[in-house]
Amino acid sequence: MAEFRMPKLGADMTAGTLVGWTREIGERVNRGDIIAEIDTDKGVIEAEVFTAGTIESYLIRPGDEVPVGTPLAIIRENGTSPEIASSAEKTEIGKVHASPVARNLAEKLGIDLSAVKGTGPNGRIQRDDVKRAAKTVVVPEAETETGADRSLSRSAEKMRRAIAAAMERSKKEIPHYYLASTIDLGPALGWLERENAARPIRERILPGAMLLRAAALALRDFPEFNGLYENGSFTHRDEINVGFAISLRGGGLVSPAILGTDKLGMGELMAAMMGLVSRARSGALRSSELTEGTVTVTSLGETGVETVLGVIYPPQVALIGFGSIREGVTVADGGIRATKLVNASLSADHRVSDGQRGSALLAAIGRLLESPEELWQEKK
Amino acid sequence: MGASVKTTYREAVRAAMRESLERDERVFLMGEDVGKYGGAYACSLGFLEQFGEERIRDTPLSESAFVGTGIGAALGGMRPIVEVMTVNFSLLALDQIVNTAATFRHMSGGQFSVPLVVRMATGGGRQLAAQHSHSLENWYAHVPGIKVLAPATVTDARYMLGAALDDPDPVIIFEHAMLYPEEGAIEDPGSGFDPWHSEIRRNGADLSLITYGGSLPKALSAAEELASEGIDAEVLDLRTLRPLDNACILRSVAKTHRAVIVDEGWRTCSLAAEISALIMEGAFDELDYHVRRVCSEEVPVPYAMHMEEAALPSVARIISAAKEMF
Numbered sequence: 037m038a039e040f041r042m043p044k045l046g047a048d049m050t051a052g053t054l055v056g057w058t059r060e061i062g063e064r065v066n067r068g069d070i071i072a073e074i075d076t077d078k079g080v081i082e083a084e085v086f087t088a089g090t091i092e093s094y095l096i097r098p099g100d101e102v103p104v105g106t107p108l109a110i111i112r113e114n115g116t117s118p119e120i121a122s123s124a125e126k127t128e129i130g131k132v133h134a135s136p137v138a139r140n141l142a143e144k145l146g147i148d149l150s151a152v153k154g155t156g157p158n159g160r161i162q163r164d165d166v167k168r169a170a171k172t173v174v175v176p177e178a179e180t181e182t183g184a185d186r187s188l189s190r191s192a193e194k195m196r197r198a199i200a201a202a203m204e205r206s207k208k209e210i211p212h213y214y215l216a217s218t219i220d221l222g223p224a225l226g227w228l229e230r231e232n233a234a235r236p237i238r239e240r241i242l243p244g245a246m247l248l249r250a251a252a253l254a255l256r257d258f259p260e261f262n263g264l265y266e267n268g269s270f271t272h273r274d275e276i277n278v279g280f281a282i283s284l285r286g287g288g289l290v291s292p293a294i295l296g297t298d299k300l301g302m303g304e305l306m307a308a309m310m311g312l313v314s315r316a317r318s319g320a321l322r323s324s325e326l327t328e329g330t331v332t333v334t335s336l337g338e339t340g341v342e343t344v345l346g347v348i349y350p351p352q353v354a355l356i357g358f359g360s361i362r363e364g365v366t367v368a369d370g371g372i373r374a375t376k377l378v379n380a381s382l383s384a385d386h387r388v389s390d391g392q393r394g395s396a397l398l399a400a401i402g403r404l405l406e407s408p409e410e411l412w413q414e415k416k
Numbered sequence: 417m418g419a420s421v422k423t424t425y426r427e428a429v430r431a432a433m434r435e436s437l438e439r440d441e442r443v444f445l446m447g448e449d450v451g452k453y454g455g456a457y458a459c460s461l462g463f464l465e466q467f468g469e470e471r472i473r474d475t476p477l478s479e480s481a482f483v484g485t486g487i488g489a490a491l492g493g494m495r496p497i498v499e500v501m502t503v504n505f506s507l508l509a510l511d512q513i514v515n516t517a518a519t520f521r522h523m524s525g526g527q528f529s530v531p532l533v534v535r536m537a538t539g540g541g542r543q544l545a546a547q548h549s550h551s552l553e554n555w556y557a558h559v560p561g562i563k564v565l566a567p568a569t570v571t572d573a574r575y576m577l578g579a580a581l582d583d584p585d586p587v588i589i590f591e592h593a594m595l596y597p598e599e600g601a602i603e604d605p606g607s608g609f610d611p612w613h614s615e616i617r618r619n620g621a622d623l624s625l626i627t628y629g630g631s632l633p634k635a636l637s638a639a640e641e642l643a644s645e646g647i648d649a650e651v652l653d654l655r656t657l658r659p660l661d662n663a664c665i666l667r668s669v670a671k672t673h674r675a676v677i678v679d680e681g682w683r684t685c686s687l688a689a690e691i692s693a694l695i696m697e698g699a700f701d702e703l704d705y706h707v708r709r710v711c712s713e714e715v716p717v718p719y720a721m722h723m724e725e726a727a728l729p730s731v732a733r734i735i736s737a738a739k740e741m742f
Contacts, residue, residue: 135673135703135704135705136700136701136702136703136704137673137701137702137703137704138704139701140701140702156704156705156741156742157705157740157741157742160705162704162705163673163704
């Protein structure tokens with residue numbers, strides 16, 4: 037028997053709320069399958085299971101908030117025989133069938149809807165059912181906001197709090213140093229234009245994918261920037277999972293990781309980025325994408341700033357930033373030439389690396405971008 | 417509120433027009449059979465004798481022409497009341513109403529307004545078949561630049577016309593043909609009559625029946641029957657179909673948590689659909705059950721009595737929609 041526990045979906049996550057199960061009890065699952073949706077400070081995340089087997093039982097109900105590490109479900113591993121469960125444990129966890137006003141009131145009064153008996157059409161829980169249930173429950177006093185106000189502002193607030201906690205921790209704990217240099221993007225953009233001309237519109241590559249790939253490839257030779265600093269020491273990670281900062285429409289940002297970024301060809305990387313952006317905005321990120329990042333790249337796109345000096349996302353140790361791509365000149369062969377420039381920057385953890393190596397990392401990114409043939413090679 | 421007088425809806429419409437004609441020289445009545453015949457629904461009986469041919473004008477069967485004439489007269493400083501026999505016939509004048517009356521203030525950069533009042537009968541229930549029985553109020557309620565009223569009580573029939581004539585812009589008044597013989601008491605509104613908001617005709621705690629015009633008596637009957645079964649229904653009379661009184665609708669739904677919209681128009685793209693969307697946008701978290709609509713069946717209104725009855729909203733259908741929510 038294996039326990040599926042509340043995953044830690046971010047450095048500062050302490051607890052999560054089960055939104056719902058996506059699989060039925062008795063269903064077979066494989067490693068990597070999504071079995072639950074968990075509400076966290078970063079929105080609703082799809083949680084993957086790490087054991088192949090059969091779902092034996094669920095231990096908490098949708099709506100329950102439990103600390104990280106709490107067992108949520110029991111999974112019988114392949115090849116083991118079912119245990120005889122006592123009938124009391126075989127509670128069926130169904131979808132709660134309640135009207136909007138009943139949900140609203142239940143939340144306001146702190147009532148667990150799964151424990152309320154519905155007397156409406158088809159057993160639906162209606163307002164009166166919640167009111168009846170409330171008579172037997174002590175109402176918490178702290179709730180003063182109205183339900184509508186709160187549900188609107190709550191997710192944005194929670195995300196802001198999560199960002200605040202991570203950034204505060206970063207600046208308290210990590211001795212940052214910053215480096216920046218200007219890269220001539222003229223040749224790479226020229227290459228990109230020719231490449232895109234031959235691609236269907238949906239498969240065109242944006243400059244952002246090129247920057248991300250350059251950073252990922254360069255990191256292969258700079259292990260001290262790719263890994264996690266935890267419990268007083270740094271652990272290098274072999275896989276390069278670049279977290280990619282995505283700002284959300286409702287405010288806030290997430291940086292889900294593209295697993296094995298350096299192993300993706302340009303087209304695959306572009307598709308992965310587009311997929312992440314749309315899933316981040318629709319709230320369907322996977323747990324591994326939020327926990328497996330080993331380094332972050334932020335690219336402020338077309339907002340007009342030349343340089344971004346980022347704050348490292350703990351427990352990572354480096355953040356590579358790209359400012360907006362702008363018109364500029366470069367000096368070559370004693371003359372000047374109009375071109376496109378981008379400022380690359382590095383925020384790194386001085387406990388793990390030094391400026392010399394950081395500077396070499398930025399130079400390596402620059403070399404890759406200035407020699408596009410190498411960047412476009414589909415090396416695995 | 418002053419003294420109340422018992423009368424019929426038809427008498428109330430007649431009294432309203434008579435008062436307007438007596439009070440203001442610029443007011444005149446124009447339409448098919450409004451003069452010699454006294455009006456298709458006898459709303460102007462005796463007017464030709466009292467006010468003469470100049471002010472009570474029979475027109476040919478030419479809705480586009482006489483509604484257009486009304487627009488011209490309004491632009492020229494008059495206060496015309498144009499009667500269109502049924503909303504089905506008004507489609508011939510749709511161009512004048514939508515393209516001219518509704519747009520003139522805008523097209524002239526605010527220099528001209530069209531103080532026109534168009535009264536028309538609407539609705540089924542009299543075995544007049546598919547070309548005289550429809551409820552197309554929503555067609556007009558869709559159009560910016562015009563206002564739409566639907567008097568459902570004798571008091572509103574008596575006083576909405578005066579308020580419409582006082583308005584500087586085109587106002588369309590829908591009189592449900594089944595209401596003309598309805599009896600009721602005209603309440604004296606004093607000086608504070610305002611047609612531009614909805615009214616709660618019956619207070620209730622469990623359910624809002626949202627309706628207007630000819631469906632109001634059905635909703636009130638349904639509410640009485642529901643009360644005998646322990647369901648306390650509120651009945652909201654929209655009165656103004658454009659602009660809608662959003663606040664009143666949302667207040668009622670926030671109180672009762674359930675809404676049935678009763679609208680004699682066809683369900684698809686109906687006023688009921690608009691009100692339902694309004695409730696989703698403004699009171700979703702208050703709902704204990706999804707909004708229900710009781711509308712006409714999606715067929716041309718049939719001639720045969722039993723089929724016509726089956727096609728139009730009925731007290732029984734309102735009750736069954738309401739009971740489903742509990």
